[in-house]
Amino acid sequence: MDNAPFETLFERDGLRVSRSPWGPEDNIGRLNLMTAESRQAVLSRADGSHVYDLAVDYFIGMPSWAAAGDPRYQMWMTHTPDGSVNDTVSGATAEVHEKYSYCGDSISMYTHTGTHIDMLNHLGHYGQFWNGRTAEKDLGSRQWLQGGAAECPPIVGRAVLLDVARLKGVDCLADGYCIEPDDLSQAARAQGTELRSGDIVLIRTGRMSRWPDFEGYIRATPGIGLAAAKYLCEEVGVMCLGTDAISIDVDPHQDAHTFVPVHGYLFATAGTPVIEVLNLEELAAAEIYEIAFIGMPLKLRGATGSPIRPIGLSLSTRP
Amino acid sequence: MDNAPFETLFERDGLRVSRSPWGPEDNIGRLNLMTAESRQAVLSRADGSHVYDLAVDYFIGMPSWAAAGDPRYQMWMTHTPDGSVNDTVSGATAEVHEKYSYCGDSISMYTHTGTHIDMLNHLGHYGQFWNGRTAEKDLGSRQWLQGGAAECPPIVGRAVLLDVARLKGVDCLADGYCIEPDDLSQAARAQGTELRSGDIVLIRTGRMSRWPDFEGYIRATPGIGLAAAKYLCEEVGVMCLGTDAISIDVDPHQDAHTFVPVHGYLFATAGTPVIEVLNLEELAAAEIYEIAFIGMPLKLRGATGSPIRPIGLSLSTRP
């Protein structure tokens, strides 16, 4: 597959929604670049001796996208050892629960909380989403009836870390720093990393150094601009993108008359899922720039996003 | 490591809580059996050409543990394409949201919903949990302050499927069928599968054939009894257990004066985490009984359980 832009399904004001080259049923876009061969190629080189954990913890008070009123992470007990003795909700007696101390808990969260994947139904243009999905015909009362995280396959592929913060010699890129194509190609060159079609590209802004400072992590995040997004999709030919920031979009965007336009391009035009709030610190410290990436979002039917806890495995030199 | 029982920290009425052989800080028990070598051994034989997805979808109305009042899976929209145009919650104007159609959603659930892992703080005896954790000193208002899913490492290991339903020649074991040690050893023998210390053992009861019938899936589930649990931990020396049923415990238990006693033994005495609601159907149909198992629970701080979407990879013949 070459990296040419996909066929246009809808266009207005220069905003383009694509028809998927993988057919009318497709909702996962470039994740279709993953094949038996691509998985096998990277797994055959994977070193299981150390696992890089690329996800953050979930805890009450953790930074999350909350300015628009989305629910913050919550957790609560539904069974406690002492409470279970006093109440009768399990059906067992107090005496039984003295012997069998019962504990259980529940959670709630915006699906884009913590390390998470954004699916292609997260943003569209003029009511049109990737491959022609629309709220009018595909949105139920509580969720999309098409696409979403439940259709996302387990993601297994070669991932490349582009450490832009390191390239710039900083712990964290400046607030609102807009990553340009040159930053990415220079980082690759400085690291000696080759970018290939079908790659997962993980961009390190250094924002994880602010974690878990709520406002410090969330506000005015460094991220990529539209030029870098196009470079990655249309020149490199990525399968998926990742970032250690809350958003792949630089904030604020240069053009105020937009709303996370890089998301819009990536999802509706380029069919590229994005993983955000990745913890890339251990990889960066070890100067590991090429990994086998393994990540499986929860199969939340219809969801625009899902928590994910991906891991990285270093790769032996190619035979 | 031999498979001898762990040292007793506390005992009463024949119920035993163990001291972890992995030290006073340990909260993950037998997952410590996982090593660089064990991971590498299994990954080096893994075949990436097909990925077996071992998890179920999350959807409103899905079967879950609800009889004790635990919250069922819920999902709802927090941003809709049309709603975002009408309200002003994102801070962008209606005109901007016409162009950038915004969608987002939120979820809530009991942490033991869908395919999930049970951590060792899920059940204890007389207020004592694995390795001496107690509610009195370690439980906050909303969660455990020690242990829980956030401490669970990515799980990478050899897993063995024991297809007990197949052994018995049924689609699904009978309601309340209690799996005994002989069932497990016979299944292994019939399949030609070797059980090894450090294995993840996945038990197929066939209950997934009832999914998603709420009551049919949840009630009177076949599961293992205490004898089988002891056999697996103390003779085989498993690292972790899995089942396709809602509970590893047979329900009802033979002794009514108990509450999920197999859970109690596995967590507090044997230090064995359990993965429930696994979808083992594809593996079983393909008669694949030995896999590389890869699964990463969400790092929910303190949580007694977590959703998990594990995968299986078939293994090439041992060199």
Place this chain on the structure above:
Amino acid sequence: MDNAPFETLFERDGLRVSRSPWGPEDNIGRLNLMTAESRQAVLSRADGSHVYDLAVDYFIGMPSWAAAGDPRYQMWMTHTPDGSVNDTVSGATAEVHEKYSYCGDSISMYTHTGTHIDMLNHLGHYGQFWNGRTAEKDLGSRQWLQGGAAECPPIVGRAVLLDVARLKGVDCLADGYCIEPDDLSQAARAQGTELRSGDIVLIRTGRMSRWPDFEGYIRATPGIGLAAAKYLCEEVGVMCLGTDAISIDVDPHQDAHTFVPVHGYLFATAGTPVIEVLNLEELAAAEIYEIAFIGMPLKLRGATGSPIRPIGLSLSTRP
């Protein structure tokens, strides 16, 4: 005001949406019948010596409208006395929380749970709601931006209990019993109760005798049919309706090609809010058929319903 039908704003297939006679801003319909005089008239006769509590308790497992996946009532602790000592979430030290034992809790529910009011934005026809509200222009991502419970005034008025169960000599009307106009007028006559324009009419089906049996209370509920709804609005001229059942609509409706059509008529055509899951048992036992009704829904912005805990006060004989 006479009781003639309101002006038609929209009509299709015999389903009518009305223009409010109270002006283009109106979202509360017949609650506008309440005046300084009407409130004063009933309060001046109210006897405060006994308060009839017309609401049910909220508790986990309580019957609620759940077949369509709406969230059941949930409650959980966010601060416990012992947990507050162990965690540090309040900012106070463990020592301080030994002295100051802290407790707090949270709830979630469908807004139509327990004793609750249905507002006029709960049901419409062909996308049109009372007085011309539409999802297209008035619905945000998470709530109506017009109307809803926050606009509901405190309800103070004369209420009449029509004890249809008593009229029929039963504890509870039969499953699916459809209350007709004659049932209502006969009950009024049998009780010696006069129905007046501007009344709140509370209909007793006896369903509260099934409470808290989940299925027994919810399924196949007796309720009024369209003829009775029209009689109450267009002949009696009620201000508001109430029932002790989960729904004012008889279930199943005679015409299967409908969805709670009595709700549709009451809200979109007749502008009549409805209070459901009322506990009328104490009033009925005391044979009190005329009361001062006082009830204030929570001011949930945009909400289609709200919990409410109304009270009744018996009335002295009219001077």
Place this chain on the structure above:
Amino acid sequence: MDNAPFETLFERDGLRVSRSPWGPEDNIGRLNLMTAESRQAVLSRADGSHVYDLAVDYFIGMPSWAAAGDPRYQMWMTHTPDGSVNDTVSGATAEVHEKYSYCGDSISMYTHTGTHIDMLNHLGHYGQFWNGRTAEKDLGSRQWLQGGAAECPPIVGRAVLLDVARLKGVDCLADGYCIEPDDLSQAARAQGTELRSGDIVLIRTGRMSRWPDFEGYIRATPGIGLAAAKYLCEEVGVMCLGTDAISIDVDPHQDAHTFVPVHGYLFATAGTPVIEVLNLEELAAAEIYEIAFIGMPLKLRGATGSPIRPIGLSLSTRP
């Protein structure tokens, strides 16, 4: 009843938990001061011609007690007109839902959100709560099994507004202003208001002028100190207290080694429920200082608090 302190059940470090003079089953404390006569006395003077609404709206982003991680107010749709046509959750067909446009919504909140009542199980001392309730014997996994909002009777009584902000000639008392007994008695005198045993006393700090500025409303709130609390309970002999601030406790308290000590005194020692986040602006503007107060919390079983929407009615001159 005189206003002498209640009998001590438990005392430590000068912190006192009382035995209820209303018997061992009592969980509502001073609300027992309400009698058929007291209700009748105030209702017989009530003027229904205007209703003063004392509650605030609930909306996403509203100020609430969130610093300790308690859930903020959330609301979401569970049925939308267009979504109901696309999904099948209600069981009705798309065609039926074109005709019958369905809307429903759900909420979640900390029980102390918006205008709410604090019940006596909200704060205790050394694990002891009003009248000897303890977590050890009375707390279930998710709620108190004794006391709480479900036991709160409808509150009908004489209420007195003490406008301390007006006394001081300010829109809002200064941040952290501690209201002393003299402020209260002077306000009463300046207004010409008599304080009586059994009254509901509503204290206006002016904080509602900051609403809905989240931090401006919540932080460093003016409130009463312990001296004022004792004056109100032990000299005036109030039945219940109210405030327009987020907390009846001045914040910060003078003694840092405490946690909302006025709450502790009011609940555990004095048996006095408190209503917070009252909207007293309309009453204050109208210079109405004596009202019939009518308020019914939701009957949330076990809850430490509940939303409430009270109203006030002006009183005719005593005959």
